[in-house]
Amino acid sequence: MSDLTGVTLKAALEGLRTRAFSAEELAKAHLEAIEASRALNAYVLETPEKALAMARDSDARLARGEARPLEGAALGIKDLFCTEGARSTACSRILENFVPTYESTVTAQLWRDGAVMLGKLNMDEFAMGSSNETSVCGPVINPWRSRGSNQPLTPGGSSGGSAAAVAANLALGATATDTGGSIRQPASLTGTVGIKPTYGRCSRWGVVAFASSLDQAGPIAKTVEDAAILLRSMSGHDPKDSTSLPVEVPDFASFVGRSVKGLRVGVPKEYRADGMPAEIESLWAKGVEWLKDAGCEVVDVSLPHTRYALPTYYIIAPAEASSNLARYDGMRYGLRVDGGGLTDVYEATRAAGFGREVQRRILIGTYVLSAGYYDAYYLKAQKVRRRIADDFAAAFERVDALLTPTAPSAAFGLGENSADPVAMYLNDVFTVTVNLAGLPALSLPAGLDAQGLPLGLQLIGRSLDEGTLFQLAGAMESAAAFDHRPQAWWRA
């Protein structure tokens, strides 16, 4: 049999339904690929027994003709999602032995629909990072390399394991989360498709919290249609998350392939960053041509407060994080470092359990929320956040979607940006705006740079209008005809 890991999710689901191969064969092929690809460090926990048990259950259902929407689909799960009985650490030392006694809503819905869990995927600690280098499990290596080079590159972050696993065919798709770009930037750096849906589309229940007003789950997948299929199962109202929206979940995949004729797409001039590689600029222009060729009307728009989004984010996200991460006190779960009184235990536990970037953000967050500084920083940031959201609202009176680059560069070398926190933060300059406004945005691979590394373009939509994004992304995917794959240099 040909390699079952090379197929799309859509093709795999069809193959399973027509019994061309079994769910067990599909799971085994992926488990073998994962084992042979440990050099990438994409998985932090492999769950072969669970995978095979779920696959056999899927085969039984397929045999009875009772296939559910994702029956037998072999998926990887970002380690930020709590999975019952399977260690869930957020790639932090403070949760290194945490085995949830419950299942996150998003993963529970995937299993409800028949998906098979292959294991847990590496990520930046508590999803704080843009290169996967803050993980206590070590960085993920991007399956992509520059032409003629052996230098290890980052797959981006924080969902670096999810993106690398999908790019290297170690899962048919993966769950991911996005607080400032953590789905879309890694998707861009690995030639995969990622969508951060509207805030409130996917339940945050059972997902380790980073910045609760910004965090959203979404899929990373091989194709636009695969992302649409996965997002449908992941979405839906959940009474256990008070910010989960009580709205219908459309059949997102039905939008892929629909004509985009007559849709208006805006190009925001403020996304032309200083020092942006010319290749990204020309790819962006190519994206505009693809949309025009498909019958869209493309117009210039202005989002004047774009440049203030990143500094706004670096007040709001650390503020919420410092509050959320107060729960790690060493008393009820997670690491405890004993010795001395209660305060000593708190302080020693948190110092030992949190890595440097997490500590840095807790300190910033605590500072901007502290007496005397709250108005100058936190309140100011909340007001600028409103300005940024208002910019989008004004633009969406004129257009149906926006087209921008996803990230300001292709994949960079491990260690290249880790000395300067602000340089690392700039990775999210094009993605962070939509988290502040709560809007959906999708990244799809659009081409390669001169070194042979993938580059992504981002589509931003109106609130709850993921359908239009899938419609436009489907048209762009056809036009881009991106069929490049990384060389499998990592296989043992």
Add this chain to the structure above:
Amino acid sequence: MSIDAAMVRKVARLARLRLDEDRAPALAAELSGILAWIEQLDEVDTEGVQPMASTEAVSLPMREDVVTDGGDPAKVLANAPKTDRNFFVVPKVVE
């Protein structure tokens, strides 16, 4: 606004993070750099702008004040560093 080592120590105490004494000056420089970059927000006119805490227009839903879950202490205690019967064991709080 720049942060000095004393402020770093104060904030670390508020955040219940033990800081090695020799790290405070370096952290002060690092955090000052980040805050200096953040201060470009002062350029934005926010006179009369309502602060935005949530992207959702709707108010939080209410539900009946009834027990919906629980009654399983073993699950609740499963990941605790130290337990005794159905209790979390914590360091002594009152001398």
